[in-house]
Amino acid sequence: MAIFARDLSVRSYRNFERYDLALDEGVTVLVGRNAQGKTNLVEALQLLTAGQSFRKPSPAELVQTGEEGCSLSLRLEGDGRVLDHELVVASARRSFRRNGKKCTASGVRGALPSVLFCPDDLDMVKRSASVRRGALDSFGMQMSERYAQLVSAYERTVEQRNNLLKERFCTRDLLAAWNESIASTGASLLVHRLALLARIRAHFVRAYASIAPHEVADMAYQPSIGDLEHAGAATSADEAARAALRLEAQERFLACLEERADEELRRGLTLSGPHRDEILLTVDGRDARHFASQGQQRSLVLAWKVAEVEVTRDILGRPPLLLLDDVMSELDAHRREAFLGFIAGEVQTVITTTNLGYFSDEILSRAKVVRVGDGDDGVEGGVARET
Numbered sequence: 001m002a003i004f005a006r007d008l009s010v011r012s013y014r015n016f017e018r019y020d021l022a023l024d025e026g027v028t029v030l031v032g033r034n035a036q037g038k039t040n041l042v043e044a045l046q047l048l049t050a051g052q053s054f055r056k057p058s059p060a061e062l063v064q065t066g067e068e069g070c071s072l073s074l075r076l077e078g079d080g081r082v083l084d085h086e087l088v089v090a091s092a093r094r095s096f097r098r099n100g101k102k103c104t105a106s107g108v109r110g111a112l113p114s115v116l117f118c119p120d121d122l123d124m125v126k127r128s129a130s131v132r133r134g135a136l137d138s139f140g141m142q143m144s145e146r147y148a149q150l151v152s153a154y155e156r157t158v159e160q161r162n163n164l165l166k167e168r169f170c171t172r173d174l175l176a177a178w179n180e181s182i183a184s185t186g187a188s189l190l191v192h193r194l195a196l197l198a199r200i201r202a203h204f205v206r207a208y209a210s211i212a213p214h215e216v217a218d219m220a221y222q223p224s225i226g227d228l229e230h231a232g233a234a235t236s237a238d239e240a241a242r243a244a245l246r247l248e249a250q251e252r253f254l255a256c257l258e259e260r261a262d263e264e265l266r267r268g269l270t271l272s273g274p275h276r277d278e279i280l281l282t283v284d285g286r287d288a289r290h291f292a293s294q295g296q297q298r299s300l301v302l303a304w305k306v307a308e309v310e311v312t313r314d315i316l317g318r319p320p321l322l323l324l325d326d327v328m329s330e331l332d333a334h335r336r337e338a339f340l341g342f343i344a345g346e347v348q349t350v351i352t353t354t355n356l357g358y359f360s361d362e363i364l365s366r367a368k369v370v371r372v373g374d375g376d377d378g379v380e381g382g383v384a385r386e387t
C-alpha cells in the first residue's frame, strides 16, 4: 500500500512567512513566476522525506531573512498510519521530529523516500564522478539505514585519515593503524553500492530503451581498487557469497593503501577507496562523459530517475514521492511525454513550472494546479513575502 504526502506547512522559511499546501495523491503542479518560492517548497518536501536537501543549506539559510528560526512540517498518510515529520531551526541549529519526538535526519528518512529531478541533474553525466557517486549514495541512504550508516562512517574515516596524512609527523606505521578500519568500512560500502547499482541498472537499461529505442545505454561501477572477481555476488541472497566479496574488497583495498602509501604521504590524501570510484555510463558502448550528445545526456538522466522510482517500488513495495523541479522546460516534447508516461497516475508527483503550456490537457485535467506567488488570486493558503 502507498504512503502519501498530504499537508506541507512552513513558517518563516526562506521567502515564506507562512505557507500551507495540501498535496494531491496524484500530480500537483506548482506554477508561478521566477523566484516565487516554488523550488523552496520542493526543497522543504525533500528535507522532510529524505532528511537532506540538494542545495545542502546551512540551517541559517533556511530561515527567512530577519527571523530567528523556522519550522517545516509534513503529514504523511497511508498503510493505516499517520506520520508527522517536522524540521525546526532555532539558534542556528536544526532538529527533526517524528510524531513530536526529537530524532536525527534518519528518523524522517525511509517512510516516504523522495526522488528529486532538478536542472542541476541534467549535466550529471559530464560532471565529476563525485556527482554520480553522490546521486547513488543519496538514494541508497533513503533505501537502507545500514547504507546511510556506512556512508557517514566511511566519510568520517576518510576525513580523519586525510587529516593525519597532512600532519608532518605522519609515518607509514601510523597510517597502518588506520588502514584496517578504512578498508573494512570501505569494503562494506562498496558491496552496498554494487548491490544498489545492479538494481538500478536493470531498470535504467529498460527505461533508456523506451526513451531512445535505437540505442543501448548501460552503467557500470568501476572501483578505484580495480575490478573484483566476485562482484556479481553483491546481489546474491547467499550471505557467505557476499562475505567473500567483502573480504576480497577489503584485502584489495588494504593492498592499494600499502602500495600507494608514499604517494599518499606526499599528497596528504587517501587515494583509493569508494570516495574515488567511478560510475560509468555508456551509450552504444561509448563512454557518455566524452561522447553523449546533449539529448543523450538528458535521456540518461531521465532513465536514471525512472530507475530510482522503480527500485523504490522493488525494495519498499511502494512508490516514492517524485519531485520534478523546473525540468519540463529543459526536455523536448518527446522526452517530456516519455517521462510523464512512465509515472502517469501511479506515483505521487510534485512538479514546478513557470508555464503550464508544457503539460498536456490530459495531465492537467487530473492534476491539482496551485499558483505560487504574488499577483495570483489562486495562491493556496499562504503568504509569500519577497525579500
Ligand SMILES: Nc1ncnc2c1ncn2[C@@H]1O[C@H](COP(=O)(O)OP(=O)(O)OP(=O)(O)O)[C@@H](O)[C@H]1O
Residues within 6 Å of the ligand: 013, 014, 015, 016, 032, 033, 034, 035, 036, 037, 038, 039, 040, 041, 060, 061, 062, 063, 064, 065, 326, 352, 353, 354, 387
Ligand atoms: N532565507 C531566505 N530568506 C528570504 N528569502 C529567501 C531565503 N532563501 C531564498 N529566498 C528567496 O527565495 C526566492 C527563490 O525562491 P525559489 O528558488 O524557490 O524560486 P522559484 O519559484 O523556484 O523560481 P524559478 O522559477 O526561477 O526557479 C528568491 O527570491 C530568494 O531570494
